[in-house]
Amino acid sequence: MAYLALYRKWRPTVFTEVIGQKHIAIPLERALSEGRLAHAYLFSGPRGTGKTSMARILAKAVNCLSPDGVNPCNHCQNCQDINNGASLDVYEIDAASNRGIDDIRALRDSVRTLPASSKKKVYIIDEVHMLSKEAFNALLKTLEEPPAHVLFILATTDPQKIPVTILSRCQSYEFHRISTADISEHLMHVASETGFSLDKEAADLIAIKAEGGLRDALSMLDKCFSSISSREVTASLVYDILGLTEKKDLIQLADYIFSHEKGKTLTVFYDLLSQGKDALSILAELQSYFRDIMIYKINPQADELISYGNELPLLKKAAESVDSDYLDMLFSELAHIYQEAKTSSSVRMSAEMGLLRLSRYDSSMTIPMLARRIKELESRLESRLEGTPVVRAAPASKPAPAAPSAPVAPVSHREPEPVTTPASPVPPPVHSPKTLEVSPVSSSPQQVTASAHAVAAAESPSASDEAANSDLLAPSSYPGIWQGILDYVMKKPRIDVYSCFQKGKLIYAGKNRAIISVPQQFLVLAGNNKSYQKVISDAFKALTGTAYIPKTVLAGTGEEAEALAMAASNPSEPAKAASQEVSTKKEEYRKISKSEIPEKDKEEHALSEALKFIPDCDIYEKIDD
Ligand SMILES: [Zn+2]
Structure with a gap:
């Protein structure tokens, strides 16, 4: 029998099996049990969060010949046909490759005919935001007056691109990213059911890397299973197989950057390259580490930090010793470095130069520190000016x-x-x-x-x-x-x-x-x-x-x-x-006539010179306190 990918094998078959989307499963079950099903649904959310699985379960639930409550039985002919993609009444359309008006016209024609063997014809249109404008208009006409035997389920990762006219005719559900803990738990369950042992740390690592997408997580687990001869998946194996940099190495690299040790920074970088890590992913993971330090500062219990395991005290130490503004600066600088490296003809060289640059920065170069320094300079400049003639x-x-x-x-x-x-x-x-x-x-x-x-x-x-x-x-x-x-x-x-x-x-x-x-x-x-x-x-x-x-x-x-x-x-x-008048303070001086100049002062050279040259100038005497 052909190998079935884990994510297909473990695809949920009933509402309760969809992980992390209870807020959608429950209302759908209720609508089914009360017979209030809408004629069009819109499922939006990040990839791999269960939109298509939920759509298929719904398609089976409306057509199942012997449902278990509101859940499909998954055994009757209709359920099996749908699970095998062989149903004549359930259409899965990928809008990314069928985005033209002709495709939607064909769909409109098909909508008019009654289902072959099911209660309802179900149209699952994936990535619906990819449809052309004309196709949307054609689809809209169908959605305005749908025949009673038709159910539309539109799925999208980008609901912003869908015209409001379409949105207003659908009941919308938003799929959430699945929590790291939920994914990790599911991976452990899948591993044990498949006869593999999976470290908790390894499961956490995969869950974090999957960023809330269960399908990606299962694909990564699949990759680990097929890469080993033993049946044990450890954290270090996951690091290797997924090309991830181990936390301890990242922490070491960051520590050298924090302490401006350029030589050691590069040494760690070269070591990682020699282990087969990719320069770009080292940069990306270093950036994640900076982010994690910031997260730790805000919430040491955060879900995202579980992958640190034994390294958590080191993360704590960094969070306590590194200034937030400085971290902020490193983070955004690293984002630039990553972009530069990504488009560079020599990724490695750009990454090297970038890391050197990072290790030169110190906390006195952050925006708030610079602002303080500018202020200091301004006041020094001011006093300098005041001190000059x-x-x-x-x-x-x-x-x-x-x-x-x-x-x-x-x-x-x-x-x-x-x-x-x-x-x-x-x-x-x-x-x-x-x-x-x-x-x-x-x-x-x-x-x-x-x-x-x-x-x-x-x-x-x-x-x-x-x-x-x-x-x-x-x-x-x-x-x-x-x-x-x-x-x-x-x-x-x-x-x-x-x-x-x-x-x-x-x-x-x-x-x-x-x-x-x-x-x-x-x-x-x-x-x-x-x-x-x-x-x-x-x-x-x-x-x-x-x-x-x-x-x-x-x-x-x-x-x-x-x-x-x-x-x-x-x-x-x-x-x-x-x-405008130039303000000169004369209040402390008294204007005097030439005759009032004391005899001894008349002898003075500068005074006599001035009097000779400008005989009728004003003469002021300083008033003593
Ligand atoms: Zn069934």
């Missing part, structure tokens, strides 16, 4: 110590330099560094934005020397940048340049030039002095990465209007911000 924050509790326009600095050397070289560097001030600090500006959002903008520009290699249009700064950033420039100049220290520009406004920056408007004509002359331009240009370079060449224009003139118009045409935003 660009923008300096004084502690909030202290009064701002800046000396914006005060003609500062008593200086050590007395030789006055010729007035004709006003732009020569001012000698170092004797002021303590503290007196040169300027008021806190970093706390305003506008300033922070400007700083960020400046840094972004400074970091971009293209920002400085290229295409004139790429250096357009957004007008809204002008006040912040200009304040940064003034702070930079003050810190330099170029008090003379500061004094000249402190009442100025940046009104345009782009195409390598910056336009600054000042309120008085003499400031225009000073501002356009080459040496002053150089200082401002350097300040721009330091802040934005672009050495804009400044041009100073008089406020209220056509030149200013032209510059404002240019800024306004900046595509990124309107120029309204350019006219």
Whole structure:
């Protein structure tokens, strides 16, 4: 007698034998016993979960000549014909290969005739979602007015693809994946009935691998039975026959990845390859192991974990020591690696490289960790900016110590330099560094934005020397940048340049030039002095990465209007911000007249220079607390 595959031999023959689908068997039995059978059913669910078996049992149940309650007897002629596929009244149609309209038309014609020897003609259409649109329409007509002697049973793994018009005419039942425990138990039963001994661990392994499909599980068991000469199926045999990687090897491989031991990671991988394992399945099983660790973290009793058997403590250890975010990252990275390897011309090489990559990752590279690091960097960057001459924050509790326009600095050397070289560097001030600090500006959002903008520009290699249009700064950033420039100049220290520009406004920056408007004509002359331009240009370079060449224009003139118009045409935003006031803290300073300058300070070089060059500049005295 020809060998009958286990899944066919063990196909359920009555409702109660269908494993894991009681929620369908019971209502069907009830409908049969009460004579309320629908004329069309839709069975949906994953492959190998018993849809076709249930359909056949139903077909037999309606046609059985001597039913046992509602269950078919499986002995009468009708039952035997159906079991042997020889019934003239039960049609099994595979929609995957008979999907055209002609097939359905033939079915429609056949529906009209009475059954040959049974009560009902039963049409079991498998994978019904594969039918063409026209075929569905033809089928719909039949389902709308079915003859009383016809029963339709549609089966599908993909109910989403079935038109609603069809669905609405069927009574639907959804088949569940069968639990690992149910499959495992059934395998043990089948093995013992077949005269084999099957380890519990081996049965669990097969059950898990089958992912809820009993037919697949039975096929795997069949493969094990036919691969051995003895009648004992052990776990290690299952690993071998199904090409699975043993848990202990997977755990070892993962441990080396967790501890970033690249050499050992590859060694385990090569060992597994030499045992005949396939590189792709090693990756897939490693991924399952990562998943299992996550499952253990959530539910240590989960059904899926039974296959770990003696290795369960190792899984527990991993679950307790490996961070979830890190595991998450490894899991998704491994999914990429698997896809890469799958389509690669060298699976082995891609898998090797992928494993190396995995073993380089550590928990500090997870998204939440990266987010924390970015936050830290941001705050460091912020404080760095605040620490540079660009923008300096004084502690909030202290009064701002800046000396914006005060003609500062008593200086050590007395030789006055010729007035004709006003732009020569001012000698170092004797002021303590503290007196040169300027008021806190970093706390305003506008300033922070400007700083960020400046840094972004400074970091971009293209920002400085290229295409004139790429250096357009957004007008809204002008006040912040200009304040940064003034702070930079003050810190330099170029008090003379500061004094000249402190009442100025940046009104345009782009195409390598910056336009600054000042309120008085003499400031225009000073501002356009080459040496002053150089200082401002350097300040721009330091802040934005672009050495804009400044041009100073008089406020209220056509030149200013032209510059404002240019800024306004900046595509990124309107120029309204350019006219915003630059906030400089002057509250701690008092404006004084020249006559109020103490005699000793009048002697100071920088002050006398500034007074010579800008005779009518504003003079501020710092107010002592
Ligand atoms: Zn029967």
